[in-house]
Amino acid sequence: MADNREVRSKKGLLQQLRFRTTVIILLVLVLGFGAIALRLLYLQLVQGPELQEKAVEQQLVDTKLSAKRGTIYDATGKILAQSATVWKVVLAPAYLEKEEQREYVAENLSKILDLDYDNMLEKTKQKSYYVIVKRKIESDERDALLKFIEKLEKKYPELSNVITLFDDYRRYYPYNDLASSVIGFTGSDDQGLEGVEFQYDKYLTGTPGRIITARNANQTDMPFQYEQNVEAKDGNNINLTIDETIQSIAEKYMKQGLKANDVRNRGVCIIMDVNTGGLLACASVDGYNLNKPYDLPKSAKDKISQLPEKKRPEAESAALGAMWRNKAIADTYYPGSVFKMCTASMALNEGTVSDGSTFTCGGSVTIYDHTIHCHELGGHGTQNLFQAITNSCNPAFIAIGQSLGPKKFYKYYQAFGFSEPTGIDLPGEADDQFFNEDGSMSETDLAVASFGQNFSITPIQMITACAAVANGGKVVQPYVVQSITDVDGNVIKTTENTVKRQVISEKVSKQMCDYLERNTTQGGSNNGYIAGYRVGGKTGTSEKLTTTDGTEDYISSFCGFAPADNPRVACLVFFDTPKGPNYYGSLVSAPVFVNVMSEVLPYLEVQAEYSDDEKQYVDTVAGSYVGLSVKKAKAQAKKDGFSVVVKGDGKKVVSQIPTAASKVPSGGNIVLYTDSQSRSEKVTVPNFVGSSVSTVKSLADSNNLNVSIIGASSSSGGISTSQSVPEGKKVDAGTVINVTFGGSSVVHD
């Protein structure tokens, strides 16, 4: 029995052990291992990506490689903005373990890079592998630095990685202030801040390259290569519609105009291809030097230095903002009488007036209780539509406006594109300011709006509307970037010409071109006449409703196009607040327009056609007579249509004035020199101003000088208003002097 019990208890014991072992197995292998397997499943597969991201974040060191910013070209391929390689100096002070090493590095770096020693020493004490010491160093500093690095490596071989030079880029603008408001400039991080540089920053920037290196927790390289390089992709190049030659011409004459008329608030000259909307020139003068965009002009600096200390930074940033401002698109103004070309177009298109309509001007009109005067206080009497335009008669245009009514007026205002930004690809385009937001206007508003007063538009809107009047009624979208090409020259983007809408019919456009062309021939250079070219245009003088120096402020503008029979380019000249002797558009802006277009149209190879009257004013090209015998040269020059003056006793011509290939008025004087002594003889320039064309010509003849007649038209007669070489100056015989003629009558609109 006892044995049996023992056996049973032994069996029970074994069973108990088996059961308890099973429990342990379940606890450890099923519960325990199951839990860790699930935990790992969650961490590796569910939370995995998130954890991996964090791990990678701490493991990888990302070094940026600068991409070269794209080049900006003008329409003919001249470089307007370019990036050149400079270098960035980076220090890894964590390698510097001894005080003497730090001092040695700091002393040399501060000497080579012209930096403060104490500041430099502070930098060498940082526990970092990436401290920027100096940016954009040029090659001379780099050479010196490389020499020092070599020396340093010899002295402390373990410090070979302490100083690194990274490629960086600096922006250069070869033409300094040319087209500054269009091109814009870049900031310290190579980011575009103004103009095209800002607008097309995305394209110009390129993609910076990266060197991604795996680093251990001590930030040193891993023992094996674990590196991923992404090459920097250089930025795309931009080709502007702006032509450097045309832009230079525009800026040259705008600066002259600015000076001559004591203009206080800058000026604008826009030249636009009327059919595409591309801007050939867009000048806001004075511009600024793009290479030093933070240098204010001296006058502004003087003004700021007189201010109390506290107000200076604010004044300075305001002055900078004003200087950078692209006046052509960011400023609004009352278009004044220039707008009459639009009012007339609207009415002709609607048929509310016609070629034969007549208007009577008694010097003033009363709308409700407002009396609006015409600039011709005596009144223009009865006039037809063409005469109303030529006279720039306000009462006549009030009547034209009234014939349209406010609703139709506003409809056309919108259709011409005044109520919305033109969408030009430049930053900072301003909105117009119409009487009421919803486009409604009172009778008085309509009356003044008819002649372009009391509502504000941007110059770019005005020239776009003028282009529409000239090009057959199409409102185009203006632009400055023709195309974008990548580094290899592949075209990435081309600006398509966008015609937004047809605002007036082609017939009305033709009619308006005819009116505006006749307007210039009638008014001479005061109305934009250029001999040999068919030019259409309209002057404008608008009141600013502000005063400077106690006198009323005006805006003088001229907007025209050429050739009038088949318009190609439009040009708007606009001076803000001239305080010179004149403020009328006809006297301030029209001469600049004439000067600009006289050079631009030949450059654009617009064929000149002269009437018989005009031929006497036309310039021809002087031939080369140097090296010929006196006799032969005389015969040749006469054959070319010049009168000849021979100076000296030599047998052969040694030099000539005007020189070969230069422009000489037809029938002008060619002076041939046969020896070098005779070259020293000089002629004193007489006063050409205030005379008629024939007087000027005979005066030039008698002095052995040549005059180039600018702006005189057969129908207007005209009086000379300026000469390119001042009176009393000694010049070589045969020198060509430009004499500009004004019209006999001046429209004071």
Add this chain to the structure above:
Amino acid sequence: MLPFVQVMREADYNKLYDEKYNNSRQRRERRDSRRTRRSDSRDRRHPAQTKRARLKQRMFDRGMGLDLPFLLLVLVLLVIGMIMMFSASFPVAYYNLGDSYYYIKRQAIFAAIGLAAMILLSFFNYNKLHKVSALFIGISWVLLVVVLLVPGDVHRWFAIGNFNVQPSEIAKFSIIVFFAHWGSMYYDKMQYAKYSVLPGLVVFGVTAALLVLEPHFSGIVIIGILTVVMLYLGGMKVRYLVIGLIILFIAVLIAAVTGMLSYAMERMDGWGQALNYTSASDPEMWNTTWQTRNSLYAIGSGGLFGLGLGNSRQKFLYLPEPQNDFVFAIVCEEIGYIGALIILLIFALLVWRGITLSLRSKDRFGKLLGIGLSAQIGIQVVLNILVITDWLPNTGISLPFFSYGGSSLIMLLAQMGLILSISRTANIEKQ
């Protein structure tokens, strides 16, 4: 003293062992003699002869009764563990010690010593341990006192020459041996608290007290779990276990309140929240949870298939001491979830095989010892992975076969040798 001697006599399986050895020798001789008579066809064998032959054949396959699958699993884990430990450790070895092979060289030496110990012990009659089980406890207590004399903040190991001895490893082993001995000796009295709870409290209490002084709280946890497992297997009533767990809970609560667990608590800080801190918001906790956080980064980086063997990035000084407790995080990063599961599976197979072969042991001491030693591996794997996955506080529990460490690897392989020794008796067919 009397029952002890009696049990010794009853449980003296040396005879059996010798018998087995003699049998196998006889069989081998017989087989050798048969080889000379090859011409005999197998087909014409007598049924009884066939049974004997099969028996003989299996005995031969298992190589002197040694459990080949278990041995194979041990060797596989050892090889994988060493490869992974090398992969995880070479960057720290390179950067901190200037020699990429620093850890693997030493680990290889330890492994060689351990393997030798394992083979030796597999021939060793584990029943001899009965006599020395109490001595083992005594030795481990002495060593735990000795280690306290080593200067430093934390006294967990002391050096003998180039070799670091971690007394808690020895203590773990001693506890298993002692309670296996106790459970087999008093198999019929284990239901009494006097024979189960009391020795448990005394032995564990003294050991734990010494470990508190080190301090080595993870050691206490493991030794506590092992004590409970061994007493439970030995036949302790479950009710004592429940009461014990309640008391333990209260004790921990009190210890926590009185601040005795300050060291452990410091380590527990940020437990389960390693990802919630940022270097900016809480730099102190950011540093405290640094190791756990980077362990999680490593595990998460592995994904399903891992970054490839040797391709861990976290081992480049991001994860501190990747050769020690956190080696499995690098394993997860390099061979992914699939690889980690395979390794866990091999561990599970090892534990399973160890427990089942021990159950077949002819004596209770062998059963308890084998199950205890096998379960210890499983428990340590689970605790280690719970630590590196931030589900347990970072308390320093090594991963068997993987973590770097001389005394633990040698002890581990020696224990495997004991299990193999148990397998020799377990594989003897019932007569």
